[in-house]
Amino acid sequence: MLFLMATKRRTPPPAPSNRRAKPARSGTATKKPAARRAKAAQAKSRSGVPGLRVGHGYDLHRLEVRAPAGPGRPLIVGGVILDDPLFDRGPVAHSDGDVLYHAVTDALLGALALPDIGQLFPDTSPAHAGQDSSDFVRAAYSEISSRGWSIVNLDCTVILQRPKLSPVKDKIRANLAKLLRLDLASVNLKGKTHEKVDAVGESRAIEAHVVALLWKR
Numbered sequence: 257m258l259f260l261m262a263t264k265r266r267t268p269p270p271a272p273s274n275r276r277a278k279p280a281r282s283g284t285a286t287k288k289p290a291a292r293r294a295k296a297a298q299a300k301s302r303s304g305v306p307g308l309r310v311g312h313g314y315d316l317h318r319l320e321v322r323a324p325a326g327p328g329r330p331l332i333v334g335g336v337i338l339d340d341p342l343f344d345r346g347p348v349a350h351s352d353g354d355v356l357y358h359a360v361t362d363a364l365l366g367a368l369a370l371p372d373i374g375q376l377f378p379d380t381s382p383a384h385a386g387q388d389s390s391d392f393v394r395a396a397y398s399e400i401s402s403r404g405w406s407i408v409n410l411d412c413t414v415i416l417q418r419p420k421l422s423p424v425k426d427k428i429r430a431n432l433a434k435l436l437r438l439d440l441a442s443v444n445l446k447g448k449t450h451e452k453v454d455a456v457g458e459s460r461a462i463e464a465h466v467v468a469l470l471w472k473r
């Protein structure tokens with residue numbers, strides 16, 4: 257302490273000039289290390305951030321009168337056929353037209369910035385005509401899994417005016433949980449109407465949004 261005090265008393269004259277001289281001489285030099293440190297910290301935080309990625313999937317299908325009277329397919333959502341005798345419309349699609357499975361597929365692929373469902377499974381390819389869309393979900397799961405990623409949870413919203421989704425919600429959640437090896441509690445599904453307005457509200461279309469959170473194993 258004494259030594260420090262003594263040196264403090266002695267050092268003031270040269271010290272300010274030294275202290276000032278250094279920043280003055282290396283004004284840009286002091287910024288450079290700081291900038292470098294900030295950059296390094298940023299890089300560190302980027303690599304050190306917990307491995308989390310979020311993905312969003314969206315899909316829409318036009319609804320038309322079901323075959324044989326029209327081009328509509330059976331109305332299938334999350335692997336469940338909504339067979340309402342009072343509702344005669346179904347999706348127009350190259351595959352089976354499962355709007356929810358398509359949105360789930362894109363959410364998973366999107367989280368890792370991978371090519372989307374349309375790029376991986378072109379709707380011009382005869383190979384995918386009438387294809388069971390659970391195959392797309394499995395393929396997306398395989399893509400993320402092979403890269404070391406797992407799913408934390410899914411939050412899904414299906415928007416359709418008719419029929420009601422509530423009677424089959426649990427079945428759809430169970431299908432997704434099984435396909436993606438998740439607990440039921442990690443798969444949420446909300447069914448909404450479109451208040452009878454616009455194409456969805458007039459039962460001319462069906463939509464789905466899905467948000468998926470992934471974590472790096």
Ligand SMILES: [Zn+2]
Nearest residue numbers: 315354355358
């Ligand atoms: Zn689709």
